[in-house]
Amino acid sequence: MTDPRPTPLPPPEISDATLRRFVGYHMKRAFNVVQADLTATLGPFRLRMLTYSALVLVCDNPGLSQTRLAAAMDIERPNLVVIVDELERRGLITRDRVPTDRRAYALMPTPSGRRLCGQAIKAVEAHEARLFAGLDDTTRQTLVAVLSALRATPNS
Amino acid sequence: MTDPRPTPLPPPEISDATLRRFVGYHMKRAFNVVQADLTATLGPFRLRMLTYSALVLVCDNPGLSQTRLAAAMDIERPNLVVIVDELERRGLITRDRVPTDRRAYALMPTPSGRRLCGQAIKAVEAHEARLFAGLDDTTRQTLVAVLSALRATPNS
């Protein structure tokens, strides 16, 4: 199976050894892959990673306030507003006033929201099972442990 | 050390067990931490993760074309244009026409670009050493191996 073509210009391998030494570089690329796959998985539910995360947290913690939800999602409160707007507009959650603190909202899942959430969770489970099929349990646990430990950064 | 205050409302722990079961959730949060830290690290050099990656690749592969650089960085060519624009405007790289193919550019680092690149690499090395100080070599290698393996996604 020799190739008779006079290879027009054998594209010299790119040397990315320097970049590959940095974990952040690998994290970025890996996350892009996961993100793209997850977006496709959630597409049929008209959810994105952020709306999905918010819906799951509201279903698991009915009555959550937006401030605490934003903290749990590790995003800024202003950025949560549009996410809650979207979930509320679709009738998946409700914003109920808290009698004891009329500043805050108690976010509650609707029956429809709970239903969609359950379906989306199953889809994401299947998505992750496929994506991480090559990892044994120990490696997967190590991965999660390492990523979790990165939460708090003792910056200099 | 008893607390005499009548805890106004003991914020019930948020149950995020469902989300925590998904690796993508941990990847997102971990990447946000790394990204924020890296942005701070590169700030003094007026570089971001993308401009840094591009500069490193051009320094390691002088004469690289934009198409191949975009492929190496795993971004779309249109998005690379502004990155190359910025590096060129700052005098860190040059866009030289390729005599044999006048459509393409040969990206070359300037002496100033090489100098800044060397300094930035050292800063990023220190940044990563600090960020991943808790990981032994084996764990770190496992992490990189797992993240790298995620590149190609056999999507269903």
Next chain:
DNA sequence: TATTGTTATACTCTATAACTATA
């Protein structure tokens, strides 16, 4: 004064279509 939710805003990254000039 402090906090909840909100608006406005800006920057970055990502993705696609369509154009130009070359090949």
Next chain:
DNA sequence: TATAGTTATAGAGTATAACAATA
């Protein structure tokens, strides 16, 4: 025709300041 680089554009995520209502 196909490719290299470009422009325009749109969507999404992130971050900060400042405001009204309420505590």
